[in-house]
Amino acid sequence: MSNATPRLTLELLLRFSPFDFLTPHYQQQALDSLQYVQRKAGTPLFKRGEKSLALYYLLEGKVGLGEEGTRKPMLGGSLEACHALNETQPQAQAVVALSDVTLFALERGLLERLLNWSQSADYGVVSLSMQAEEQQGHDDWLAKLLRSPLFGRLPPPHLHKLLARFEFIEVAGGEAVVRYGEPGEHFFVLKQGRAAVTLPSAYQQEPRQILQVGDFFGEEALVSGAVRSATVTMLEDGVLARLERELFVELVHPTLIPQISSEQLHRMTRLGQRQFLLLDVRLPMEYRLGHQAGSISLPVANLRTHAESLDRHTLYAVTPEGGIRSELAVHLLNQFGFEAYLLTDPPEQSPVAA
Structure with a gap:
C-alpha cells in the first residue's frame, strides 16, 4: 500500500451514502471534516456489539464481514461499499481487513447535524437568513455565525428560537461593550462594525484581537459563571445581536461541552490510530494532591498561552475533576480548533499524587 493516503474529491464522496443527500454547502463541509485511516491486512476493524463515535467507510482494499469461516468479502469501490462498515449501532457484525485497506471516517454527530440542516434547509438555514435580512438588512453576520463550531451543533428549532430572542442594539465607536472583571449577563454577536479585545495594562499582552462581523464574544463568562476575562471595545459605530444569559444557558450551553467515555x-483512538492526551486543568497544587494516572497538568488559565504548543492531530480529553473549569477548557480547546471532550466517567484507578 502506498505511503500517500488517498484523499476523496467531492465527486467521489457523493458515491457514498448518505452524502448525496446533503446540500452542496454541507457536502463540502463533510469533505473537509473527513479523517483517513490505513490498516494492515489481518487487522480487526470492528467487533460485533461494539459502539463507535464515527462512521467508517471502505475507500480502498478488501475487508471481510462476519465471523471467521463465514466472512463475506467486500471490495473498495463496490456498490456495497458505499455504506458505512459500522452503520448500525451496536455493531451488527465483525469486520476484519483482508488486505491493506484505506478507510475514511466522519463523526456520527456531525453527519447527523449536516443531514438535519440539509433536509430542513427550506425551513432552517434559508428561513433564518431571510428573517435576519427582513429584520436588519442584508449582511453575512448570521451565515458566519452558523458556520462556527458553537452554533453548528445546534438543531434548527433551537436556532429559530435564538434568532427570535436576539435583541439588536446600536453601539458607538469607543464604547466598551463588556469590561474586564464585570459579571457576564449577555452573549454578543457582532452584526455590524469592528471591536477590539483587550486586557488590563498589567498583563503582558499579545497584539489585541480584532473582532469582525459575525464574530461572537461573552460566552466564556456564561459557561464558567466567572467575571468577564477581557474588555471588548467598539472600534467604530456598529450593531450587536445580544442574547440574555438564561436563554443562552438553556439552549446553547449543553452543546458547548461534547462528552466522551x-x-x-x-x-476512537484505536481504530483511527490517533493519539489522545488527558488534560487536568486544575491548579498545580490540586494536581499534585491527586490526579488521574496518565494525565498532564495544564491549568485552564494557561490554555491561551500554551495552545500553540499543542498538537492539532491529537485528541484531548479533559478530566472532570475541575468541574466548571473542565467544561470551560473543553469549550476553549474546541474554539481554538482542537478536538476536545469532557471525560464523563470516574477514574478506574485511585488518584495518583505527584
Whole structure:
C-alpha cells in the first residue's frame, strides 16, 4: 500500500451514502471534516456489539464481514461499499481487513447535524437568513455565525428560537461593550462594525484581537459563571445581536461541552490510530494532591498561552475533576480548533499524587 493516503474529491464522496443527500454547502463541509485511516491486512476493524463515535467507510482494499469461516468479502469501490462498515449501532457484525485497506471516517454527530440542516434547509438555514435580512438588512453576520463550531451543533428549532430572542442594539465607536472583571449577563454577536479585545495594562499582552462581523464574544463568562476575562471595545459605530444569559444557558450551553467515555475514547483512538492526551486543568497544587494516572497538568488559565504548543492531530480529553473549569477548557480547546471532550466517567484507578 502506498505511503500517500488517498484523499476523496467531492465527486467521489457523493458515491457514498448518505452524502448525496446533503446540500452542496454541507457536502463540502463533510469533505473537509473527513479523517483517513490505513490498516494492515489481518487487522480487526470492528467487533460485533461494539459502539463507535464515527462512521467508517471502505475507500480502498478488501475487508471481510462476519465471523471467521463465514466472512463475506467486500471490495473498495463496490456498490456495497458505499455504506458505512459500522452503520448500525451496536455493531451488527465483525469486520476484519483482508488486505491493506484505506478507510475514511466522519463523526456520527456531525453527519447527523449536516443531514438535519440539509433536509430542513427550506425551513432552517434559508428561513433564518431571510428573517435576519427582513429584520436588519442584508449582511453575512448570521451565515458566519452558523458556520462556527458553537452554533453548528445546534438543531434548527433551537436556532429559530435564538434568532427570535436576539435583541439588536446600536453601539458607538469607543464604547466598551463588556469590561474586564464585570459579571457576564449577555452573549454578543457582532452584526455590524469592528471591536477590539483587550486586557488590563498589567498583563503582558499579545497584539489585541480584532473582532469582525459575525464574530461572537461573552460566552466564556456564561459557561464558567466567572467575571468577564477581557474588555471588548467598539472600534467604530456598529450593531450587536445580544442574547440574555438564561436563554443562552438553556439552549446553547449543553452543546458547548461534547462528552466522551473512557471506552469511547479508546475505541476512537484505536481504530483511527490517533493519539489522545488527558488534560487536568486544575491548579498545580490540586494536581499534585491527586490526579488521574496518565494525565498532564495544564491549568485552564494557561490554555491561551500554551495552545500553540499543542498538537492539532491529537485528541484531548479533559478530566472532570475541575468541574466548571473542565467544561470551560473543553469549550476553549474546541474554539481554538482542537478536538476536545469532557471525560464523563470516574477514574478506574485511585488518584495518583505527584
